[in-house]
Amino acid sequence: xxxxxxxxxxxxxxxxxxxxxxxxxxxxxxxxxxxxxxxxxxxxxxxxxxxxxxxxxxxxxxxxxxxxxxxxxxxxxxxxxxxxxxxxxxxxxxxxxxxxxxxxxxxxxxxxxxxxxxxxxxxx
Numbered sequence: 221x222x223x224x225x226x227x228x229x230x231x232x233x234x235x236x237x238x239x240x241x242x243x244x245x246x247x248x249x250x251x252x253x254x255x256x257x258x259x260x261x262x263x264x265x266x267x268x269x270x271x272x273x274x275x276x277x278x279x280x281x282x283x284x285x286x287x288x289x290x291x292x293x294x295x296x297x298x299x300x301x302x303x304x305x306x307x308x309x310x311x312x313x314x315x316x317x318x319x320x321x322x323x324x325x326x327x328x329x330x331x332x333x334x335x336x337x338x339x340x341x342x343x344x
Contacts, residue, residue, distance in 0.1 A: 231302070238294030243287045 221229075248254075256262040274281045275296060279289035 234298050235295060238298045239291045242294040243291040245290065247286065 253262075256265075268276070270276055272281075275293050278293055279286060280292045280296070283289035283292060
């Protein structure tokens, strides 16, 4: 399998999980949230400052169907992570030293070896 095919398959699986599987996620509180409700720990709970943002509360603002909204939010989140991660990878990647006009390490070693061949060896 080529690298491009691997990344294409990984992207497809990620989008399916984010878009389709999240469509079937439960809207009921999970374990920790449920315990906080049962024990009254969440009495002083406040809304997050970004609750009214376009992707606040794990949904897309303006989409009335909560499951569709959650799926779209997941797909948008995957795309955002891909753009940010890909951008960082592109900026921080190792660059080929010969691409900027300087000699590569192999060429530098070869030139040093040629100079060394012109000098007599100690054994001779």
